Amino acid sequence: MSLTAAAGGLVVLLTVTVVKSQNGWGVTYRKPTEICALKGSTVTISCTYGYPYTVERVDKTLWFTKESNNVHVDLRSDPDYSDRVEYQCENKACTLTIRDLRETDSATYKFRFITNLETGRYTGEPGVTLSVTDLQVQVITSTYRRSELRCLNRCSLPDRFTYIWYKNGQNIQGQTSNTYSGYFVDTDRVSCAVRGQELFPSPSVSVHWGVTYTSTQICGSKGSTVDIHCSYRYPSRVNNVDTRVTKTFWFVNNEPLDLKEDSDYSGRVEDQCNGNSCTLTIRDLRETDSAEYKFKFITNHDSGKYTGSPGVVLSFSDPQFQVDVRKSTVDQFSTWTELTCRSNYQLFDHHSYIWYKNGEKVENKGKKYFLLDGFDPSNRYYCNIEVLGYERFRSPPVYAPNLPLVSVLPSGQIKKGSSVTMSCSSDANPAAKYTWYKKNGTDEPRLVDQERLSFSSIQSSDSGDYYCTAENELGRTRSEIISIDVKYPPHPPSVSVSPSEIVEGSSVTLNCSSDANPAATYTWYKGNRQHVHG
Known part of the structure; x- marks a missing residue:
């Protein structure tokens, strides 16, 4: 096993080379197939690849962790890795660098290349397994006052690295080893970090007495079985007397009655402990089992009793x-x-x-x-x-938006200056997001990104053809065109004379025009008398 100090963190590498080849196709993972890295660090995974002489070119190379339905998610396109991954490929050798590692990055990473051949796609199996871990404070020994602690992680970092210890959030000066012995009171909480990784300390723990539950919220359904897990700790000596745990049990709500002795749970509960880890199993769940469950242990000391509180809340409901x-x-x-x-x-x-x-x-x-x-x-x-009895609890379906429906209020004739609202709706899951557009020749300007398009005082310039789109992560659909025709009374008419110079006996035309919708009809007057209507 070798150890690498990558930029920004520490990585343990189990150096094993893997070669996969078939008819000239192959991927060789030249660096480790098993990597253990601390949260916040940087890791680099490398490989080389090959293909037969019939291949003219490689069109694409990618690294991925997820694939299904013949889809491989390129890490560069995954928002979870945005700005944290980098590829470098040259002469059939490729590396993947992941920065600022997170625990969710724990996965098997595989390299894939795609060539110009229709069948020329190859994935290197089995890939490289990355485990991202954080630090934990382990209590080695604990007396009533003095305890010995270890800063522990799955990577098994060697002792030569420098550690930082914190008590109640304050740096403990002079403590740089992965182990630490000191005096603690019951209210003290301790955490640790590797120097250079101070932003990623371990969770703080109570050194002496404590109960930790794996989960504090559990759902159950009628007739099903649930498991509730916990671990507990206590000082090894109190007042120079060794500590022995004399009893452990689970109880419900605030009644300190061992569930194994509770007639309501007779024949339905099982309590198993392995070292300092315990599991409560409840079978054939009933609605009355909805409650808060707590673990308690009792030692040989008069004051040596501890209850993990708050406990684990079991809710009775059908799976959703x-x-x-x-x-x-x-x-x-x-x-x-x-x-x-x-x-x-x-x-x-x-x-x-x-x-x-x-x-x-x-x-x-x-x-x-x-x-x-x-x-x-x-x-x-x-x-x-795929659990017996769960068949009827399928999720609601997800689907792209259906053809959007458009409505206009008020319906009927639209008059200039009135208030008008156009609404767009579509059946979709996830819910659709809406956008309104107005057609204007070849241009279709985007108006608003919302379900409704409103005019508090509509104008003639607002007349035209409109449509909306409904879009979610699964697709986009467009509504039919809806035409808006704004009605307004005639503007003050203008009169023109042709020709402009009039000679007695010549032909003269008078023109009257006015902007109006619907189109205006005209009446001519001479003096105060109507002359022509039309």
Whole structure:
């Protein structure tokens, strides 16, 4: 195992070379296939690739972590990696650099290249696995006053690195080792960091007594089974006497009665502890099980009792699934759309997800996400998990906007100076966003990005052809044209004479004109007498 100090952080590399080749096609991951890195650091993954002589050119190279439905998400187009990734490719060698690592970056990274051949696409398997971790304070030994602590992480950084320790948020001067011994009171909280990574310290912990729950909110449904997990800690010695845990149990609300002895839970609960980790299992859930569950441990010392509070709230409800939609907005050439199945339940990675397209199951290898390259507006997608009894709890479908409907208020004749509102609506999930346009020859200026287009005092210049668009992450549709014809009375008429010089006996024409909608009719007068009407 080797250790690399990358720009901005620390990375542990397990150096194993992997070569995959088939008929001249191949990707070689020359650097580690397993990488452990601290949050906030920078990591670089490298490979070389090859292809047969029949290939004229390589059209595209990319790195990805997500693929489904034959769609591979280029990391450069993924908003989660925006401005944090960089590719460098030269002479069939490519590197991927990821900066400011996050725990969500933990994944398997693969390289893919696309050539001019119709079948010339190749992905290097199995890829490089990156684990991003943060630091944790581990209590090695703890007496009533003095405790020995270790700054721990999955990367197993060597002792030669410099550490920083904090007590109640204040730097403990002179402490630079990954272990620290000191005196603490019950209210003290301690955290640690690696020098150079001070922005990413460990969570602070209480050194002496404590209970930590994996989750504080859990949902359950009638007849199902739930697990509630916790871990606990205590000082190894109090007043020079070794500490022994004499009892552990779970109870509900504020009644300190062991659930195993509660008749309401008879035969339905199981309490298992492995070291300082304990799990409460409740089977055949009932609506009356909705409550706050707490863990308590008792030691051999008179004051050695501790309850983890607040506890874990179990809510009784049917599972609800929802499809979240996300479309790449990094550049105009990114066309992928990601659907992610989400639930109000605390679901685990081992759950297998089911995806439906227009009522039929689609193959997606049980993945939580489903990728689309383009979207047919007529298609509807929804999801569920592959657990017996959950079939009827499918998510609402997601779909592109239907053809927008346009309405005008008030209906009927529109008069100049009146108040007019045009509304655009479309059935869509996710909800559509609307934009109004006015046609003006070849120009179609964008007016407003909202559902309604309003005129507080409409003018004749507002007459014309309008339409709206409805758009969500799955598509965009356009309404039919709606014509607005603003009516107004005649403007003061103007009179012209032709020719301008009049000779007795010649022919003379008088013209009367006025701007009006509808077109005006004219009446001529000589003196005070009507002369001509027309």
